Amino acid sequence: MNTISPSTFYKEEASNYELTVRVIKAQNIHGGDVVTKPDCYVCLWLPTSLADKKRTKTIWNNPNPVWDEIFHFRLHSQVKNILDLSIHDEDVGTSDDHLFTVSYDVGNVPLNEKVVENFSLDKEFQTELQVELNLVVIPETQKKVTTNGVLVCPEMVTLQVEVPKKRKEPFKKKTELALSVQGSFEDSHRILLQSDSSSELDSHDTAVFHFSRDLGTEMTASLCRVYSPFDVTFSNDTENDSSNQTIVPLNLISPMENEISVQIPAMEGKPLDVQIKLNECPEELDVRLGFDLCDKEKIFLQKRQRLVADALKKVLGLEEDLVGEEIPVVAVMATGGGARAMASLSSHLCGLQNIGLLDCVTYIASASGSTWTTSKLYEDPNWSQNNMSEAINNVKKHMTKNKLNTFSMSRLKYYRKELKQAAKDGQKSSFTDLWGLILESMLYNKKNEFKLSDQQAALDNGQNPLPIYLAINVKQDKISTLDFKEWCEFTPYEVGLLKYGAFIRTEDFWSEFYMGRLMKKHPEPRICFLQGLWGNVFSLNLVDTWYLTTQTDTFWDTWIKDKIKDIDEGSIRVRRESAHTKTSLITPDGTLSGILKGVLTNRPIDGEQHNFLRGLYLHKDYYQQPQFTPWKDSNLDIFPNLLTPLADNLCLVDAGYFINASFPPLLRQARKVDVIISFDYTLDTPLQSVEQTCQYCTTQGIGFPKVSLSEEERKTHKECYVFNDKDNDNCPTVLHFPLVNDTFQKFKEPGVLRSPEEMSDGDVDVTGAFSPYFLTNFTYSERDFDRLMKLTQYNLANNRELILDALRTAVQRRKARSRSCDVPQTQEQKKT
Known part of the structure; x- marks a missing residue:
């Protein structure tokens, strides 16, 4: 297996194969109709060879059909080739019944040797499908292909x-x-x-x-x-x-x-x-394949380092300048929470500025409602160098204004016009785009022409932290988000799907790609359309709603989900060194379950975006690459035929559905983040996001501190939690700030008690169903807004020393690591 470093793409030797598949027979087939005998045919789908499916003839009224038909496929040696064989019972007047699907790794077939496989479909009825396979090399097809170890770009x-x-x-x-x-x-x-x-x-x-x-x-x-x-x-x-x-x-x-x-x-x-x-065609690609940072982000980091080093020296009272690898990377992580998150993140960033820590920050990652804050701030190229009170006043103006005009006749006409223009620009217009326009009306007073790539001006001199916006890619229908989700990050430089190591220029989002090349250039979307995508609280399906309400997927797993079973059982041997995917039997549920699944998983108000992975293939060893980090419960990751490279479109939705946090982009190995200041804007479960992230990272082997909380800590929330792993240098320190009202009730500033007349100002309700900051409320009173600003800034200032301690520790770790790299190694150490 070729395990690559997380740097960039490389070239691999490749050949072409010819696969011959002889569908021989089946036995003891029980069809969907209990009255008549089955009328069976077999469909063959090998999408890495042919775009369409092939099928046998139908054998009528026979539970033991014999087809004896031969099919030919041309294959690529470095691609994961999975042959799906599905048996169907043909019906006249109604849709055919899908009985079974066998998913078979062609890498299992030895070269130049015929193999007969008897796939066991149902042990109880001794149902089997017999297929003969033969794989040969096509002479004179040796070539070099581009790959990053997960994706392969064909010629x-x-x-x-x-x-x-x-x-x-x-x-x-x-x-x-x-x-x-x-x-x-x-x-x-x-x-x-x-x-x-x-x-x-x-x-x-x-x-x-x-x-x-x-x-x-x-x-x-x-x-x-x-x-x-x-x-x-x-x-x-x-x-x-x-x-x-x-x-x-x-x-x-x-x-x-x-x-x-x-x-x-x-x-x-x-x-x-x-x-x-x-x-x-030219070999140059427009999709960047690699797990490293793009060149523009590397240049930004060099510029930002100088400002961060000066800020850290000042705030920590250091005697010497920090240089190079001695400078820790500090990041802000913000969760979603609708307008509450938008207002609170503005306040927290202002609070960081007030205590001299904002210039110590290199990254700001946001999800859902918190993205509305950062996307607005970066319209000012020098926002973090200016007094943030003006930015707070701007948020207050829009949070407290009457929003009835949002649905006036003139605004509805404007929405219709803009959606038509978006469709003309090549976008598949949807409710998500309409929601973006509604947000524009609520957050701005006029049409906003600003685009995400325009934020590069705010990074030219490293004057502000780099903003990262998070979404997840899901399947639009038939498959629950429980079974499939993929992180997608947006920066002013790039948009990328993290687990595939594939990125495009931000200017090219909405454009059409094929096989890594830009085929149709469409205008970049205005920022409001991205705000609607990142913070679309309405794109849940019914299964998502059930999961978020109960935190259990038992109903889905037991009653609706397709049954998947490993049928290798030692009879289907691994015959080649190629990475082996187990042979799986997929048994679809009946007609009623299929209808119910469609109702539960359909996303009627979601949008679709052009898939920039279209035309790329998965590498034969993709699942063994450490950079390929699927979710532990995403069963589709072992079925490459169902993954994103073979999809026509992306379905990007709010990242807050299952982990309401924006940690993943900050945990990329290439970003080397040392300290994460985590702002959680959840009302009822302010520790859930950090616990879920810990569980996710533990499963994936990603460095993240252990989050272990007692029952008392779960009931009584603190203003700040510090999670770290002193024995793991690759693990960031996380300072987690829930949205809680604790000592603020008695202190108006750190160490300054409230007078009896001021006690009512400390009564800020950030819990319960009657809180004025509930998720769907987009209009706050001035009093509620001001109280939320004071509370969040107080909690931050009250825990300033905890942040400074974490920064000191990060500097010490960095210096120790830098010194160890400079010490000459002995011969014994080099051997080790």
Whole structure:
């Protein structure tokens, strides 16, 4: 296995294989219909070879069907190739019953040796499926491919199809050339061969397709009649008539060859001659593959270090300057919490400035409602160098204003106009975008043209901490967030899916990618659309709501979830050194459960974004890479055919659904964070996020301090908790600040008691259902807003010494580590 360092992509030697699959027979099949015998067929899906599925013929009325059909697939040696074999019971008049799916790792097949597998589908009824597989190397296909150990970028080629103008002679009836290349970026093109010269279609006589050279791709071409120049309609005699289609296997054509002439049969008259040619594409990628930081962030860190070193020297009273690796990395982590989080984070950042600690911070990570604060602050390139009281006043103005105008007729017309423009710009407009526009109305007084990449101006000289915004990628329907979620981080420099090590420029978010290349550039979204995405409290499905309410997934696991079983059981041997994925049997639930699952998992008001991993493959050893960090309960991570690279779209939602925190980006090894100041804005469970993060990190092997709390600590919350691991230098110290009202009730400032007349000012309700700061409240009274500001700043100032102690310890650790690196090693130490 190739284990890589978390630096960047590299090149690997690769070949192509040909896989032959012979579907032989099945026995003792029990169909979905208890009255009649099953009418079975088998579907074969190998998406790393072909974009579409293949299937056998149907064997009618037979529980022991014999197919004996052969299928061929072209494979890439460095890609994780998983063959899904699904058995279906065909029904007339209703949808077919899906009985079983076997998920089989082709890496299990030895080279140049036929293997017969008998897959046990149901031991009770002795149900089996028998398949023969044979894998051979295709000669002279050795090449180098780009990979980061988790993703593989295949070789891209373009197919150019041209209709020579001299051959665009008139047909008796209006005709068009329909072209399709399944698995290509474009999928299909059409060229109108006879129309008015003013027709837009008539001016295009060349079609271009982008696709993977490694796929067993075919071009399908046919001539079809057109009945209306405005509404292209295929005649009944050509629409499904494969005899009128010309199929060209593209893997037989070399990019080195000259143009090839292909004849397309016509229904009447002469056939049409077209010229086709394959061209190689440049190797440069627009998707950055790697687990290291991007160059722009590295440059920012160098500039920020100087300011942080000066601030630490001042606040800690150090005699010597801190240099290089001696300078610790301090980060702020903020949870979600709607408008409460937005207001409180503003107050906390102001509080850090007041006690001289804001310039010590390198990163600010936020999720959900807290993202609304940072995205607003960074419109000012020097916000952290200015007095933050002005920023607080700005938040107060919008938090206390009347928001009825948000739903006025003029605003509704504005929303409609902006959504139309977003759709024109290439975005799949949804309720998430509408929610972003509503937030814009509540947080701003006018249309805000600011974009996330514009925040780079606030980082040019390292004058502010680097903001990081967190979301999670989920499946839009059929699969619960309990089973699948992936961290996605946004910075002014990049947007990336962390576990795949794949990033794009922030300016290119909303654009379309394929095989690591930027294919269609769309305008970058305005910041309001991202605010709606990061803080969309309405994109829950019913299963998410159940989980958040009960913190249990028993109902989902017991009644709704597909049953997945390992059927290797020693009979299916690991025959090659390639990383082996266990053979799994997936048994879908019945029709009623399927309907219930659809109701429970559907996200009717979620949005979709273009998937910048589209066209990339998972490496054959992806699951063994330490950088690939799935959730422990994400069963899909062992099913590469269902993971994000094979999805057409992303479904990015609020990160607060399961861990209402923004820790993950700060725990990336490359960021080397030493101290995390954690601000938790949850009302009822202010310690849950840090406990869940600890559990997640323990499972994944990520450095995070142990969070162990007594029952008393859970009941009576402190103003600040310090979690650390003194024996682990790779583990950050976490100072966790819940939103609590403790000593503030008696002290208006640290060490200054309240007078009897001032006692009412300390009565701030941040618990219970009747708190004025409940999640869906977006309008506070001035008194409630001011009290929340004073409470949060007081809690921070009252625990200043705890923060300073953590910073001193971080400096000492850094210095000790730096000195140990400078000490020459003995020969024995070098051997060790």
